[in-house]
Amino acid sequence: MGILEPRVLLPNIASVEEGLGLRDWKFFSNGYYGPLCRIIIGWNTNEIEVIILSSGAQWITCDASAKGGGFSVRVTFVYGSTTPAERQELWHYFQYQSSINAATPWLVTGDFNAIMRVIDRQGGDNNWYKYMEDFPNCVHQSELIQIASNGLHFTWHNRQQGRDSILRKLDWAFGNHHLLRHWPQAKATFQARIESDHSPIIISLSSSHPYQKARFKFLxxxxxxxxxxxxxxxxxxxxxxxxxxxxxxxxxxxxxxxxxxxxxxxxxxxxxxxxxxxxxxxxxxxxxxxxxxxxxxxxxxxxxxxxxxxxxxxxxxxxxxxxxxxxxxxxxxxxxxxxxxxxxxxxxxxxxxxxxxxxx
Structure with missing residues (x-):
């Protein structure tokens, strides 16, 4: 589980984690990179073993594996900076990690604070600035594939009405080729917003469908x-x-x-x-x-x-x-x-x- 933008002071993180009421869970955060914690991840220690590999102001990367064998996947939780210049560090991190994780199932998900295409926005400033190319270029160069999704398309809303309403798709789920080779039916569900202005994401790494004999095709x-x-x-x-x-x-x-x-x-x-x-x-x-x-x-x-x-x-x-x-x-x-x-x-x-x- 990843909690993004909790905006918790470092001394208060332990009490927040305890207040979640999740027994037998462990947590890790990147609260040491700024005055406010931006990412908290948690896992059920009875079900999953997690090894933290790296963390930064905009990401936490870990290896998660089922106890007793089974699945093993590398996950990067993302909370991108609101400043385009600061997001450059995030884009460089992805491009560097793509070669390292080439032979490892790698899942990348979270709030990137960036859009891929013009259709990923509605309302607000309609200009397409040069820095907005950085995110789609990074995804292409990192050889990441957007995971099939359902639910809401616009995952962020500024909670305004009428002409002041702004909608954006800022939350994404990507996988590398190795991930989709292991879980071809992987799916991301973007749920309705409740208290937050962002949509919760549920990612399912479903196994492939039962084998069916392929139709004849001339090679x-x-x-x-x-x-x-x-x-x-x-x-x-x-x-x-x-x-x-x-x-x-x-x-x-x-x-x-x-x-x-x-x-x-x-x-x-x-x-x-x-x-x-x-x-x-x-x-x-x-x-x-x-x-x-x-x-x-x-x-x-x-x-x-x-x-x-x-x-x-x-x-x-x-x-x-x-x-x-x-x-x-x-x-x-x-x-x-x-x-x-x-x-x-x-x-x-x-x-x-x-x-x-x-x-x-």
Whole structure:
């Protein structure tokens, strides 16, 4: 749990924590960075183990893990400064942490005191100042993905009415690619404001849905693999009866079965195949280096090099097609980029809830 902007003096933090009435809970705050505490985090010690990693005037980062095994996630609670110049420290922190947390599920949430787009504001000053680009640029450079959300869009209200009313989306929830790979159904719910002028956020790291067999999709990489032409001829050469349309659909169903088998034999688990081919090629290079005059070792090294190169091209084609990104930087391997694009699109397109017209 994170409590943002409690505005508590350092000597009073302990009494505030005790007044919450949460038995078996521990707390940590960043009250030492200014006259008023800006972030307090708490956790149930019977359920969760928490290790504080770093804290600053605008953030607290910790590792949280379930007791007895299970989930483990890195969480950064944020309360961004109201001053654009002071928020620069926060943006630099995210960009620095993004590389450190590349292989760790990382959740970033809180009040950033910044908006991403023009549609994230209503009322007040309508100008778009240069410093307002800092937040979206930071999110992009840190490779953070906005977690799918429901509930309120405008999470802050100045409590004024009429022309003086100002609404902003200042509260956000982001995750890195590793987080969404572990919890693809992660969801943030922005609840109605009660006493505070900000919306409470509840983040659910739900497990993925039960596995369902994927629909058949033709992979472009098949057309470049050995044996593809033969299975097309074999499938199209099978006997089919009925009217022309019935014969066509029968042959297409037969071809689909052939391609399923072809995929299992040649291109399933493509990334694992690439890793295995790379390992075999490395071993062959070491052997050739030890026995440079061995013609058989030289031939094997060349064959494994060709196999690895073909699999790398197939892997790149696979992720390019799945991510629906149609551009490449000349000479650059973009497999990692395509994989992340695919993950981002899956999360963005997920349906988290349904409502009737009278519930909008």
């Amino acid at each position: 472009n990489l098949w057309a470049d693999q050995d044996g593809y032409d033969q299975i097309i001829r074999a499938a199209w050469g099978t006997e089919a009866y009925g009217n022309p349309f019935s014969r066509l659909t029968t042959k297409l169903r037969t071809l689909k079965g052939y391609l399923y088998n072809f995929h299992r034999s040649n291109s399933s688990h493509i990334s694992s195949r690439v890793a295995q081919a790379d390992k075999k090629w490395q071993e062959a290079r070491v052997l050739l280096d030890q026995h440079p005059q061995d013609q058989e070792a030289g031939r094997r090294e060349r064959d494994l090099c060709h196999q690895f190169s073909a699999l790398r091209n197939a892997e790149e084609s696979f992720y390019k097609q799945r991510s629906r990104v149609n551009w490449l930087q000349l000479g650059d391997r973009n497999t990692s980029f395509f994989h992340r694009s695919l993950l981002h699109r899956r999360h963005r397109n997920g349906i988290t809830s349904l409502c009737r017209d009278n519930e909008l």
